[in-house]
Each structure stands twice: as C-alpha cells, then as structure tokens.
Amino acid sequence: xxxxxxxxxxxxxxxxxxxxxxxxxxxxxxxxxxxxxxxxxxxxxxxxxxxxxxxxxxxxxxxxxxxxxxxxxxxxxxxxxxxxxxxxxxxxxxxx
Amino acid sequence: xxxxxxxxxxxxxxxxxxxxxxxxxxxxxxxxxxxxxxxxxxxxxxxxxxxxxxxxxxxxxxxxxxxxxxxxxxxxxxxxxxxxxxxxxxxxxxxxxxxxxxxxxxxxxxxxxxxxxxxxxxxxxxxxxxxxxxxxxxxxxxxxxxxxxxxxxxxxxxxxxxxxxxxxxxxxxxxxxxxxxxxxxxxxxxxxxxxxxxxxxxxxxxxxxxxxxxxxxxxxxxxxxxxxxxxxxxxxxxxxxxxxxxxxxxxxxxxxxxxxxxxx
Numbered sequence: 327x328x329x330x331x332x333x334x335x336x337x338x339x340x341x342x343x344x345x346x347x348x349x350x351x352x353x354x355x356x357x358x359x360x361x362x363x364x365x366x367x368x369x370x371x372x373x374x375x376x377x378x379x380x381x382x383x384x385x386x387x388x389x390x391x392x393x394x395x396x397x398x399x400x401x402x403x404x405x406x407x408x409x410x411x412x413x414x415x416x417x418x419x420x421x422x
Numbered sequence: 423x424x425x426x427x428x429x430x431x432x433x434x435x436x437x438x439x440x441x442x443x444x445x446x447x448x449x450x451x452x453x454x455x456x457x458x459x460x461x462x463x464x465x466x467x468x469x470x471x472x473x474x475x476x477x478x479x480x481x482x483x484x485x486x487x488x489x490x491x492x493x494x495x496x497x498x499x500x501x502x503x504x505x506x507x508x509x510x511x512x513x514x515x516x517x518x519x520x521x522x523x524x525x526x527x528x529x530x531x532x533x534x535x536x537x538x539x540x541x542x543x544x545x546x547x548x549x550x551x552x553x554x555x556x557x558x559x560x561x562x563x564x565x566x567x568x569x570x571x572x573x574x575x576x577x578x579x580x581x582x583x584x585x586x587x588x589x590x591x592x593x594x595x596x597x598x599x600x601x602x603x604x605x606x607x608x609x610x611x612x613x614x615x616x617x618x619x620x621x622x623x624x625x626x627x628x629x630x631x632x633x634x635x636x637x638x639x640x641x642x643x644x645x646x647x648x649x650x651x652x653x654x655x656x657x658x659x660x661x662x663x664x665x666x667x668x669x670x671x672x673x674x675x676x677x678x679x680x681x682x683x684x685x686x
Contacts, residue, residue: 333468354470357581364574365470368477 335384336362338369340376348380356381437620442497443516444617445557446506447659448545449489450517451538453507454667456483457674458525459535467528474574478535481567488560508678512667519658520603522667526596529582529589533596536575540636541607542568544629553621576640583644594646601649606656608633 333355339348351370356362362381370376390398402408459479466472490503501509520538525531546568549561582589608630610618617623641648656664677684 355468356470360577361581364474364577367570368474369470372473372477 333357336366336381337384337387338362338366339380339382340366340370341378341380342375343377348378351375353384438496438498440613440616441554441622442493443613444623445489445493445496446514446516447518447613448549449486449493449506450515451521451542452482452489453486454515454517454521454670455535455538456480456486457670458521458531461525462531475531478571478574481564481571485560485564485567488563492556492560504678508675512663512671513661515663515667515671516659516661517667518603518606519656519664520600520607522658522663522670523600523603524666526599527592529592530596530599532575532578532582533593533600535571536579536640537600537604537607537637539568539572539575540640541604541629541633543572543636544632545624548624548629552623557622572636579640579646580644583641583646590645593644597641597646598649602652602654603656605651605654606659609654611660 335353336356336359337353338351340351341348354362354365354369356365359381363379366379366381371379456479459475459482462475463472466475486507487503490506494501494503494506518538520534523530523534543565546561546565550558550565552558552561579593583593584590608626610626614623614626618625638648656662658664658667
C-alpha cells in the first residue's frame with residue numbers, strides 16, 4: 327500500500343446521465359490523469375452511476391477559507407428578497 | 423432408419439459435440455483468469471487496483487457463465503454453467519495454457535492479462551459476425567468488456583515497461599517467460615478450422631496478424647522487445663495442461679466437490 331502514498335489525489339466528478347451536470351463524488355489516488363479516469367471508472371461507476379467522468383488534481387482546486395465563511399456567506403442571510411418567493415403563482419401552474 | 427438418415431443424425435451429433443468443445447475453449451480462459459485475478463483482491467499495489475482487477479475478474483466470470491450456459495444447453499446432458507465450472511476435471515478444461523500460468527508478481531499478471539486481452543478483443547470482434555445468433559450476441563457484449571480490459575492492461579504494460587530500470591527488467595522477464603505460450607492462441611487445429619468453416623467460430627489464422635499488430639504497438643511504446651517465436655509443446659485447448667491448472671481447480675472446486683450441491 328506504500329505506492330498509494332506516492333500517487334497524487336484526484337477529485338472525481340461524474341455525470342449520471344446525458345443532460346445532467348457533473349457532480350463531485352469523491353477522490354482516488356492515481357499516478358496520472360489517465361489512471362485517475364480508470365480508477366474513477368472502477369471505483370465510482372461500477373453500478374451504472376455514470377456516462378462521463380471528469381478528474382482534476384486535488385492540489386489544483388482552490389477552496390474558500392472556512393475562517394472567511396462569515397464574511398463570504400453571512401451577508402446573504404438577511405436578503406430573503408433574493409429568493410423568488412414573492413410572486414403569486416396562478417392555480418393553473420402545477421409544477422413550479 | 424436408412425443409411426442416409428443415420429449418417430445425418432450422426433453428423434448432427436458430431437457437430438453438436440464440436441460446438442460444445444469450441445464454446446468451452448472460449449469460456450475456459452475467461453473462467454480461469456477470473457479465478458486468478460480474484461486472488462489479487464487485498465494484495466494489489468493500491469486499493470483502486472484491487473477494484474480494477476476485481477472488475478475485470480467479474481467481467482470475465484460473466485463471459486464464462488454465458489458461454490458455459492450455452493455449452494451446457496447444447497450438450498443436452500443436464501449440465502448447467504455451475505456443473506461445467508465446478509465438476510469438470512483438468513483434462514476436460516479447454517483453456518489455452520497461457521491463462522493458467524501462475525499470477526507471479528504484478529508485472530507477470532499484467533503481461534498475461536495484456537496478451538490475452540489483445541487476443542480476446544480480436545476473437546470477440548470476429549465472433550460478433552458468427553452465423554450463430556446466440557454466440558454473436560455473447561461476443562457483442564464481451565467485446566466491449568475486452569476493450570476496456572486491454573486499455574487497462576496496456577496502460578500498465580507501458581507504465582512498467584517504460585518505467586524504472588527495475589520495472590522494465592521485470593516486465594521484459596515476464597514477457598520472455600510467457601511469450602512461448604502465446605503461440606497456442608492463434609494456432610488453429612482441426613476443431614478451430616471446422617468451426618470457422620461452418621461460420622460458427624473465428625478464423626484464427628487471420629487473427630494472428632491483427633493480434634500481433636496490437637501487441638507490437640503497445641510493446642513499442644513500453645520499450646519492451648518482442649521475444650522470438652519458438653515451437654511450443656502446450657496444448658491446453660485440447661485438454662492437455664501443465665501442473666498449475668490442477669492446483670487452481672482444486673481450490674476453485676473444493677466446496678462443490680466436498681459438499682455437492684451446496685448453495686448459499
């Protein structure tokens with residue numbers, strides 16, 4: 327199992343079927359992108375979960391800092407008018 | 423019965439036996455490899471490779487099951503896929519000898535897999551055109567699996583062949599050990615020719631060049647030298663096996679032999 331430590335981590339995104347977006351499903355270790363695709367196929371699509379795979383080096387993903395969560399996300403909390411919940415929906419419209 | 427009718431009946435019986443044997447030749451390499459790859463679970467270099475080898479093993483097991491079921495039905499003696507898998511003796515197994523070579527290290531397993539994957543790709547591609555609809559349908563399913571298997575094993579052949587001095591040397595040694603057994607893959611005997619002539623089977627003579635091209639392309643990329651062909655004494659597909667198959671079957675068949683009819 328020592329080999330795994332030498333292999334970089336890849337984040338895996340799977341598209342469940344045509345028309346849907348790719349969703350993050352997890353990560354695998356692999357020596358390069360080709361191997362990451364194969365590992366993702368074997369780990370995450372063996373029960374027909376997908377029709378397309380994206381892989382990206384975990385190290386290449388830039389994430390927001392949890393310490394900045396208040397500054398980034400709090401200001402949106404009291405602006406409920408940004409949700410489209412103030413419209414009267416006609417009765418005839420069933421699925422909205 | 424007139425002599426003509428008797429001959430026709432006898433001819434049909436011979437044809438059925440030939441087809442059953444031919445189906446066993448197709449099924450048994452997959453079955454044996456599935457068992458061998460299963461032994462890697464928990465031992466592969468990484469957990470992702472564990473899953474990769476297990477997936478390939480399950481594909482191969484599925485192919486073997488479809489082919490054995492068909493063979494059992496054609497044979498008409500009440501043997502299903504399980505009976506054919508677990509209750510045949512080594513001499514009744516008709517896999518090519520390469521499939522029963524021991525796992526060795528990861529490189530040995532990968533080289534064995536690669537050589538057979540390339541062969542199964544070509545074989546199944548041709549069997550998609552079999553005049554027998556059921557065999558053609560099995561081949562159409564299996565060829566997609568074989569193409570992925572080849573992608574997987576080729577990737578590793580290139581990685582390790584064109585890797586470090588150590589990995590290159592091990593891959594070259596594995597290739598030298600296993601190469602003599604490849605002669606049997608495309609050497610048509612009487613049964614292969616008869617099945618090809620009636621449109622049931624594939625043309626092995628034509629397959630040889632296509633297999634060589636696939637293998638050569640990968641070996642070149644892997645910086646591995648193709649060993650020279652040599653005469654071979656192995657006849658696994660005629661039921662004459664080396665020492666390894668008996669051990670492998672003893673383990674695989676133990677439960678059904680010790681507890682006949684056991685289910686779970």
